[in-house]
Every structure is written in structure tokens, then in C-alpha cells.
Amino acid sequence: MTKLAVLFDLDGTLLDTAPDLGAALNCVLQDYGLRALPLSDTRPYASHGSTGLLKFGFGEQFSLASPMQQQRWRQQFLDYYEARICEQTQLFAGVSELLANLHARHLAIGIVTNKPTRYTDLVLQSFPELAKLGSVVCGDTLAVNKPDPAPLHLAAEQLQVPSSQCIYVGDAERDIIAGRNAGMETVLARYGYIRCEEQPENWQADYDIHAPLELLKILA
Numbered sequence: 707m708t709k710l711a712v713l714f715d716l717d718g719t720l721l722d723t724a725p726d727l728g729a730a731l732n733c734v735l736q737d738y739g740l741r742a743l744p745l746s747d748t749r750p751y752a753s754h755g756s757t758g759l760l761k762f763g764f765g766e767q768f769s770l771a772s773p774m775q776q777q778r779w780r781q782q783f784l785d786y787y788e789a790r791i792c793e794q795t796q797l798f799a800g801v802s803e804l805l806a807n808l809h810a811r812h813l814a815i816g817i818v819t820n821k822p823t824r825y826t827d828l829v830l831q832s833f834p835e836l837a838k839l840g841s842v843v844c845g846d847t848l849a850v851n852k853p854d855p856a857p858l859h860l861a862a863e864q865l866q867v868p869s870s871q872c873i874y875v876g877d878a879e880r881d882i883i884a885g886r887n888a889g890m891e892t893v894l895a896r897y898g899y900i901r902c903e904e905q906p907e908n909w910q911a912d913y914d915i916h917a918p919l920e921l922l923k924i925l926a
């Protein structure tokens with residue numbers, strides 16, 4: 707497949723952010739006298755942002771809470787996350803080699819994440835491998851975010867590549883929906899944060915990879 711640009715989701719695709727996100731959730735839960743959850747339980751929710759994690763952590767209590775209380779929990783979660791944002795976060799194995807290979811082929815590379823700019827910037831500062839990318843579109847860059855295709859179109863525009871010449875790699879259903887709606891080929895990162903009750907085989911991604919370096923076979 708000949709492509710000019712590769713766009714990536716961030717959490718669960720390039721970066722394993724789940725341990726720091728899970729730790730922040732546990733700090734909030736413990737503030738309210740609840741038990742900390744094992745990382746293996748919180749990990750599958752790590753691509754779903756603060757609300758997804760809090761809904762999982764607080765269970766029914768979250769939907770029953772007032773919007774003001776939900777917002778308070780969200781802010782507490784974000785404050786804890788920011789305080790220790792890259793303590794345990796790592797690139798998935800093979801991501802450095804993958805990016806070096808894509809750079810060597812002169813492919814344009816971008817990130818399209820739903821993570822807000824403030825936290826994306828902080829995370830990216832810790833990973834020089836992610837510093838040289840041509841476009842970073844965050845959850846609050848536009849008024850809409852994934853699964854809307856607009857952030858993907860913006861990244862393509864910034865890279866000066868037609869959307870149809872981009873491939874989008876992500877680990878969540880909304881990534882695949884956004885990519886398909888943007889007219890891009892899509893790659894599902896099966897190694898990311900997918901809950902066991904989800905049915906990724908129904909998401910209609912064009913390709914599946916079980917490790918980042920498998921992308922090279924698709925681009926070959």
C-alpha cells in the first residue's frame with residue numbers, strides 16, 4: 707500500500723499511558739474512601755478519557771451524581787494525573803524503531819488524539835521520539851473530536867497530504883469510525899486498550915496489528 711502520511715492515536719497506540727491514568731483514578735477513589743482498583747481492571751478504560759475512567763471507577767455512583775460533582779471528580783482526576791503524568795508512561799515496544807523507519811521513508815507523521823492539549827503537550831515533552839511530528843491534533847483543538855473525522859482532516863491538511871493518502875492507526879472503535887469517515891484506511895492496534903466485551907472484529911478496520919512494528923508489513 708502506498709501512503710504519504712501515517713496518523714496515530716496516542717493513548718493505547720503510541721504510548722502506554724494506562725498506569726499513570728489508573729494511578730490518578732485510584733487517588734480520586736481513595737479520596738472518597740473507595741478501594742484502589744488493580745491496573746489490570748482500569749487498563750481497558752485508558753483510551754476513554756477522564757470520564758470513561760471515572761465512570762468505570764465510581765460505577766453507578768457516577769451517573770447518579772450531579773453534573774457539578776462529576777466535574778469536581780474530573781478536575782481532581784486531571785490534577786492528580788498532571789502531577790505525575792509521565793511517571794510510568796512508556797512508548798509501546800517497537801514504537802521508536804517504527805517512527806525512525808517512517809521518517810527514513812520520508813512519510814509525514816501526525817498524532818490525532820482526544821487527549822486535551824495541556825496533557826498531550828506535557829506527555830510529548832517526555833518523549834523526544836514524538837517531538838518531530840508534522841501535526842498534533844488534540845481533543846480540544848477543534849470544537850469536535852473523534853469519532854468525528856474533522857480532527858483527522860485537519861491533521862492531513864497540516865501535513866499537506868490528501869486525507870485519502872493517509873492511514874490512521876488507533877486502538878478504539880471511535881478511532882476506526884473517525885478514520886473511515888475521513889476516507890482513510892484504518893489500522894486497529896489490537897495491543898491497545900480494548901475491553902473484553904467489545905467486538906473489534908465488527909469495527910471494520912482495514913488492517914489489524916498486534917505490535918507497532920507490524921505496521922511496516924502493511925506499508926511495505
Ligand SMILES: O=C(O)COP(=O)(O)O
Binds near residue numbers: 717752753819820
Ligand atoms: O485522553 C483521551 O480522551 C483518549 O486519548 P486518545 O484519543 O489518544 O486515545
